[in-house]
Amino acid sequence: MAEQHDNNLTLQAVTQPIYECLRCAFCFDLSWLGPANLCPSYAWGAFESYGARGRIAIARALLExxxxxxxxxxxxxxxxxxxxxxxxHCFKYIDTVKIFAAMREDLAARGLIPPGLAAAADILTEKHNIYDKPHERRLSWLKDRSRVDRPASVAFFVGCTPAYVRRTLARDTYAVLAASGLRFTVLSDEWCCGHPFMAAGQRERAAEVMYHNVDALKALGVERVVFECPGCMRTFREDIPAVLGEPLPFEIVHVTEEIARQVEAGRLRFDVYQPGTVVTYHDPCTLGRGLGVYEAPRTIIEAMPGMRLAEMPRHGRDAYCCGAGSFVRYDYPDLTDLTGDGRLREAEATGAQVLLTACPACVTQFQYIRSQTETDVQVMDLISLVKRIARWR
Ligand code: SF4
Ligand code: SF4
Known part of the structure; x- marks a missing residue:
C-alpha cells in the first residue's frame, strides 16, 4: 500500500474498502445484461470518473x-x-456510498463544496429547513393541534419536504396514521433531520440538528418514530447513530410498513380507486436499497381491488434513481432532469396510468419532470392514494 497523506483523515477511515475495489465494473456497467443504465451519474457524465469505480480510483489517488x-x-x-x-451491485460488497460520504467530508473540510449545496446548507443552519421558509410556519399545514408536543410513545416525524412543499402529503399521512388508531405526537420544533448537511459533508453541523431532534423526541417519551420521508428515516437509522456515536433509543419505521401491518391484520381494506387502473411503483432509492423496504408498499398496492401492478423492468433492488437524490438539482440540474425523464419514460412503457412512489422527494421530482414534458402518466404518493380509498374496520 502506498504512503498515505496525513491531511485526509476522513479518507483514511475508509482505506480498506478503497483498496478492496477490484476494478471489475459491475458497479456502473451492466451492459452485458441489456441496454439499461445502472448509475445515473455515469449515464450523465459519460466518463468513468463519474461511476463508482472511477470515483474510488480518485479516492485512492487522493489517499496516495x-x-x-x-x-x-x-x-x-x-x-x-x-x-x-x-x-x-458491487462484486465485492463494498459500501461505495460510505466511501463517497468520506470523500464529501474530505472536500468539505477544504471548502470544496458545490455552491448550490453550500448555500442550501447555510439556509438550513438559519431556518432549519432548506426551502428558506420561516421555521414558525413548519406546522402550518396542520389545523388540529391536539397532538402537537403531546407526550406519546409514537411520533410522526414530518420532514421538511412534506412540511413545506408537499403539504397535502403531510396532511394525508397524518390523517392515515390518525385513522389507524395510532396515538402519536408531532413536534412543534422539529428541525431538518440533517440529511443535507451529510450530503454536503458537514458532519458537525449535522450533529447539532441531530441532537436537537433526538432530545425533543426523548423529552416526549417517544419509543417509535414513523416517517413518510425515506431520507429522514435513513438519516435517523444510519447517520444519527454513526455521527452521535450512540444507538438511537427509538424504533424507526416507514409509514408504508405501518400501513402494510394494518392491511395484513385485516384492519384496512380499500374501495376501488378507478376500475381497471394499472399502476407502476417506483422504489425510492433510499427506501429500497437504503432501508430494505420493498415489500410493504407492494403489500398495500396488491390489497387494492380493481388495480393491477405493472412493474418496471428495473424495480426492487435494481430500481433506477428518480434523479433527485443528494440534492444534486442545486448544482447539476441536467443530471437530475436526464435521470428523471428516463425513469418517467420507463414508467410510461409499462402502460400504467399512475406512477406510485413512497417518497416526497421522488414525487416532487416526477411532478416537475411531468410538468416539463408530454405524458399521460399521473404521479401520486402511495399514502395519498391510501388516504383516498381507505376503509378502516
Ligand atoms: S466498486 Fe465493486 S463492482 Fe465496482 S469496480 Fe470496485 S469491486 Fe468492482
Ligand atoms: S450512488 Fe448511484 S449515482 Fe452515485 S455512483 Fe453509485 S450508482 Fe452512480
Missing part, C-alpha cells in the same frame, strides 16, 4: 497524494445521487 485537491474534483465527487445502485 497523487492527485491535487482543486475545483475540478467537486463535480466528480458531488454529482452523484447516492442512489446506492453501485453498492447493491
Amino acid at each position: 497524494g497523487e492527485l491535487e485537491y482543486d475545483e475540478s474534483l467537486i463535480r466528480r465527487v458531488f454529482a452523484c445521487t447516492e442512489c446506492r445502485a453501485c453498492a447493491e
Whole structure:
C-alpha cells in the first residue's frame, strides 16, 4: 500500500474498502445484461470518473497524494445521487456510498463544496429547513393541534419536504396514521433531520440538528418514530447513530410498513380507486436499497381491488434513481432532469396510468419532470392514494 497523506483523515477511515475495489465494473456497467443504465451519474457524465469505480480510483489517488485537491474534483465527487445502485451491485460488497460520504467530508473540510449545496446548507443552519421558509410556519399545514408536543410513545416525524412543499402529503399521512388508531405526537420544533448537511459533508453541523431532534423526541417519551420521508428515516437509522456515536433509543419505521401491518391484520381494506387502473411503483432509492423496504408498499398496492401492478423492468433492488437524490438539482440540474425523464419514460412503457412512489422527494421530482414534458402518466404518493380509498374496520 502506498504512503498515505496525513491531511485526509476522513479518507483514511475508509482505506480498506478503497483498496478492496477490484476494478471489475459491475458497479456502473451492466451492459452485458441489456441496454439499461445502472448509475445515473455515469449515464450523465459519460466518463468513468463519474461511476463508482472511477470515483474510488480518485479516492485512492487522493489517499496516495497523487492527485491535487482543486475545483475540478467537486463535480466528480458531488454529482452523484447516492442512489446506492453501485453498492447493491458491487462484486465485492463494498459500501461505495460510505466511501463517497468520506470523500464529501474530505472536500468539505477544504471548502470544496458545490455552491448550490453550500448555500442550501447555510439556509438550513438559519431556518432549519432548506426551502428558506420561516421555521414558525413548519406546522402550518396542520389545523388540529391536539397532538402537537403531546407526550406519546409514537411520533410522526414530518420532514421538511412534506412540511413545506408537499403539504397535502403531510396532511394525508397524518390523517392515515390518525385513522389507524395510532396515538402519536408531532413536534412543534422539529428541525431538518440533517440529511443535507451529510450530503454536503458537514458532519458537525449535522450533529447539532441531530441532537436537537433526538432530545425533543426523548423529552416526549417517544419509543417509535414513523416517517413518510425515506431520507429522514435513513438519516435517523444510519447517520444519527454513526455521527452521535450512540444507538438511537427509538424504533424507526416507514409509514408504508405501518400501513402494510394494518392491511395484513385485516384492519384496512380499500374501495376501488378507478376500475381497471394499472399502476407502476417506483422504489425510492433510499427506501429500497437504503432501508430494505420493498415489500410493504407492494403489500398495500396488491390489497387494492380493481388495480393491477405493472412493474418496471428495473424495480426492487435494481430500481433506477428518480434523479433527485443528494440534492444534486442545486448544482447539476441536467443530471437530475436526464435521470428523471428516463425513469418517467420507463414508467410510461409499462402502460400504467399512475406512477406510485413512497417518497416526497421522488414525487416532487416526477411532478416537475411531468410538468416539463408530454405524458399521460399521473404521479401520486402511495399514502395519498391510501388516504383516498381507505376503509378502516
Ligand atoms: S463492482 Fe465493486 S469491486 Fe468492482 S469496480 Fe465496482 S466498486 Fe470496485
Ligand atoms: S450512488 Fe448511484 S449515482 Fe452515485 S455512483 Fe453509485 S450508482 Fe452512480
